Amino acid sequence: MKPRICYVRHRYYGDHPRVDKQIAAMKDAGYDIDLLVMSRKGEVTPTIEDGIMVHRVPGIPRVRGSKLRYLAEYFTFVLTAMVALGWLQFRRGYDVVHLHSLPDFLAFSALIPKLMGAKVIIDLHEPVPEQYHTKFGVKINGLIYRIMAFAEQSSIAFADKAVTCTALLKKVQVSRGTHPDKIVVILDSADAEELAGDVQALKRDDDNVYFITHGLITARYGHDVMIRALKKARENMPNLHLQIFGKGEFVPELQKLTTELGLQDVVHFEGFVDKDVLMANLLAADAAIIALHRDLETNLVLTHKMHEYIALGLPIIATRTDALEHYLPDNAIMYFSSGNVEELASKMIELARNPEKAKVLRQNMQAAFEQHGSSVQRTNYRQTIDALLRTRRGKQNLQISQDAHRSR
Numbered sequence: 001m002k003p004r005i006c007y008v009r010h011r012y013y014g015d016h017p018r019v020d021k022q023i024a025a026m027k028d029a030g031y032d033i034d035l036l037v038m039s040r041k042g043e044v045t046p047t048i049e050d051g052i053m054v055h056r057v058p059g060i061p062r063v064r065g066s067k068l069r070y071l072a073e074y075f076t077f078v079l080t081a082m083v084a085l086g087w088l089q090f091r092r093g094y095d096v097v098h099l100h101s102l103p104d105f106l107a108f109s110a111l112i113p114k115l116m117g118a119k120v121i122i123d124l125h126e127p128v129p130e131q132y133h134t135k136f137g138v139k140i141n142g143l144i145y146r147i148m149a150f151a152e153q154s155s156i157a158f159a160d161k162a163v164t165c166t167a168l169l170k171k172v173q174v175s176r177g178t179h180p181d182k183i184v185v186i187l188d189s190a191d192a193e194e195l196a197g198d199v200q201a202l203k204r205d206d207d208n209v210y211f212i213t214h215g216l217i218t219a220r221y222g223h224d225v226m227i228r229a230l231k232k233a234r235e236n237m238p239n240l241h242l243q244i245f246g247k248g249e250f251v252p253e254l255q256k257l258t259t260e261l262g263l264q265d266v267v268h269f270e271g272f273v274d275k276d277v278l279m280a281n282l283l284a285a286d287a288a289i290i291a292l293h294r295d296l297e298t299n300l301v302l303t304h305k306m307h308e309y310i311a312l313g314l315p316i317i318a319t320r321t322d323a324l325e326h327y328l329p330d331n332a333i334m335y336f337s338s339g340n341v342e343e344l345a346s347k348m349i350e351l352a353r354n355p356e357k358a359k360v361l362r363q364n365m366q367a368a369f370e371q372h373g374s375s376v377q378r379t380n381y382r383q384t385i386d387a388l389l390r391t392r393r394g395k396q397n398l399q400i401s402q403d404a405h406r407s408r
Contacts, residue, residue: 003389004032004092006085006113008099010077010106013037013054017304018125018165018188019100023052025378026385034092036084038077053092057084074103086112094118095389099159101125104148107155114158119388122159127169128152130296134220140296153177160388163381168300168323184384188304190311191374199276201283208239209352212285212314214278215305217248220298222291222319224250224257225339229291231261232345237352243285245270245278282312287351287358290318294338299323310369315358317347327372332364 005026009016013035023033039045039056046055057080060073085097089112097110098121107122114120129148132138138145153176156162162183164170170183204210211230217223223244230242244254244267251269258267270281282288288309292298299321306324309316318324320335334351336343351358 002030002032003095004034005096005098005385006034006036006088006092006094008036008081008085008097008106008109010059010074010081010100010102011037012040013043013049013056016100018123021188021374021378022098022186022381025381027051029382029385031385034088034094036081036088055084055088057081074105078103078106078109081106082109082111085109089113089116089118095392096121096385098123098163101155102128104128104152104155107159114160117392119160119392120158121161121163121384121388122155123163124152124156124169124173125165125301127172127297127300130172130300134295134297149176156182160391161384163384166300166302166323167326172300184380186381186384187372187377188302188307189369189372189374189377190304190307192311192313194374195308195311196279196283199279199283202280204284208241209237209286210241210243210284211287211289211317211348212243212245212282213289213291213305214245214282215303217244217246217250217254219250220293220295221250222293222339223254225291225293225341225344226289227254227257227261227263227267228341229344229348230267231263232341233348233352234263234266236349240348240352241266241268242289243268243270243281245273245281247272279312282308282314285314287315287317287348289344289348290316291344292319292321292338294319294321302327310365311374313362313366315351315361316365317344317351328365328368332361332368334361 007019007023009019027033033052034055035052036055036057038059043056046053059077059080094113096119097113099106099110100123102125104122104124107120110120129145129152132148133140133145152173156173156178162178163186164173164183165186165188167185170185173183174180213226215221226242230240234240255269258264290303290306292303300323302323306316317334317336319338324333334347336347
């Protein structure tokens with residue numbers, strides 16, 4: 001009988017690339033896969049999607065809001081997921097339940113599976129105490145901050161294993177009390193073949209230089225810094241363009257800024273596009289920019305798009321953070337100080353004027369990240385699951401042996 005894993009995520013189906021990578025790794029290893037997510041209005045459950053059984057539970061719709069709104073969303077999903085997992089454990093018999101934050105305390109929704117012998121993994125994507133400090137102004141070491149840290153540590157303690165996404169984030173979690181052996185780091189490394197497949201680079205009929213960025217468009221990601229830097233850089237190189245793919249609440253303000261600076265013809269708001277269209281543009285771009293504002297949270301994590309740029313071989317200009325510096329030295333990426341328009345503009349000019357530098361950056365970047373590539377992360381993840389299952393089977397065999405001894 002194949003071992004069976006249930007993944008749990010407080011999102012809708014099709015909205016979780018980290019989970020998708022893990023599911024693909026374990027499907028290839030011969031595991032049966034279930035997925036528990038939120039339901040949209042009118043969706044049926046369960047369904048079979050790409051060979052996995054998808055279960056959906058109701059919850060408060062996910063929207064950006066206040067601290068109380070987030071907590072209401074989280075608690076509602078944790079409770080409904082707990083009921084669903086309890087029922088599904090009886091019906092499906094999971095060997096492993098792998099839960100993805102946010103929230104960290106989603107781990108406790110696997111209480112019944114854990115009591116019935118399943119191994120529990122909590123996947124901690126973000127440093128929640130630092131996130132609440134950044135997003136809501138929660139005081140460092142204040143009451144709410146300490147509650148969030150307690151929730152994180154309690155969730156790790158409850159789980160059989162914790163997974164996190166950078167070495168820097170693990171260091172912080174260990175500093176709050178977790179033993180280092182309890183946490184394994186699995187990066188979100190991307191694979192060029194899985195990303196782009198047979199997609200060809202977009203063909204251009206001009207000699208302009210195109211910088212590109214994609215993903216969620218909010219104030220924290222520094223799109224305004226990119227636009228202002230482009231204005232400054234075009235004083236020396238008027239053939240520079242910026243493509244912005246994605247959607248978000250900050251788009252109207254950015255469009256207004258673009259108009260004020262007279263950049264309507266060179267800042268391209270491409271919106272949310274089909275994956276193949278995005279890949280064609282990424283492959284055709286001259287360089288990517290990651291201009292997120294450095295704070296306590298962003299200093300510890302890596303953006304998903306950074307992994308995609310590395311996989312596709314795109315030279316990167318990025319805000320200097322401790323997490324990035326841990327993985328990429330200065331000869332593999334062009335760093336600039338958070339929010340520094342002049343410095344970013346100078347990096348854009350330098351890279352646009354020196355194609356050979358772009359080539360060297362690309363080579364150094366991929367060499368530096370080779371030991372952290374997608375195949376390495378996939379192997380590390382499989383080994384983590386296999387090790388948990390060995391301990392589970394060992395306990396089961398011990399129980400069988402003890403029962404047999406008592407019967408004699």
